[in-house]
Amino acid sequence: MEQQPFFNVCFSDHMNDHYGWATSHPLKEHLKLTDNQIAEYQDSLIAHIRYVYEAAAFIGIGGAVIQDHDQSKFGEDEFFAYAKHHKGGGAPEEFSKAWLHHIHNNPHHWNYWLFADGHSPKGTTVENGAVYMPIRYSMEMVADWMGASKAYTGDWDMMKWLFENMPRIRLHSKTADDVRGLLDSLGYADVVYGQRWAHEIE
Structure with a gap:
């Protein structure tokens, strides 16, 4: 790159x-x-x-x-x-x-889109404690993960990090689909289909 x-x-x-x-x-x-x-x-x-x-x-x-x-x-x-x-x-x-x-x-951090204890304004569409993260930010989030991997491990491959961290990441279901699709396109099918987000474990 x-x-x-x-x-x-x-x-x-x-x-x-x-x-x-x-x-x-x-x-x-x-x-x-x-x-x-x-x-x-x-x-x-x-x-x-x-x-x-x-x-x-x-x-x-x-x-x-x-x-x-x-x-x-x-x-x-x-x-x-x-x-x-x-x-x-x-x-x-x-x-x-x-x-x-x-x-x-x-807003490129998934935590930005969470509501503490489910307290959200009336009429807000909340799933799994989170609102939808626009694709522009979820793409930046994945780029951030990749950049962190390269900067701190010397390798672009973030497979190990994803397996370790996906279970604690809480996303709106549509955001989860967006991120899974992006990760799949980047060659992370194993983690896309072999690991779950936090809300899928509970």
Whole structure:
């Protein structure tokens, strides 16, 4: 898969500015982060986003559609806790808050579409505790899974991750069909037909 040039237009001019901001931010001292930890996490995050762009292009969505992918991770609500957590650095409470902020502000995560304890507005079509996830976001979600696999394991193949994680992922039935169809088209028939989503187990 070829790297998409759109990424370079969006990010390359801003990374030095972001590094300068991060290394002088009060949260750096609060979480006892080093400049090296900040640089390592920023590089890792950029690599992940590059791979997501490549995966998105491969499955049929362009860079302009996902130009805001994971941008919240560069903000203070997420960046520093993620940097501390990166490579097992600790600060679990801070990371939990950052993770909640992330999934509730990024609709490419399946968790974004859940209603806690079934509390949803009257008239909302909810199945399995979730509303339908538009195909644009479910495609980005799969691209995110692929990009994470490549960034963190060095391999595009996410078969093992899918088998381990599908049982905890809760989706509206139509979203589940969309994602299964996409995974099948990518060569994951074994996991599509050999594993179940959370709502199919209960």
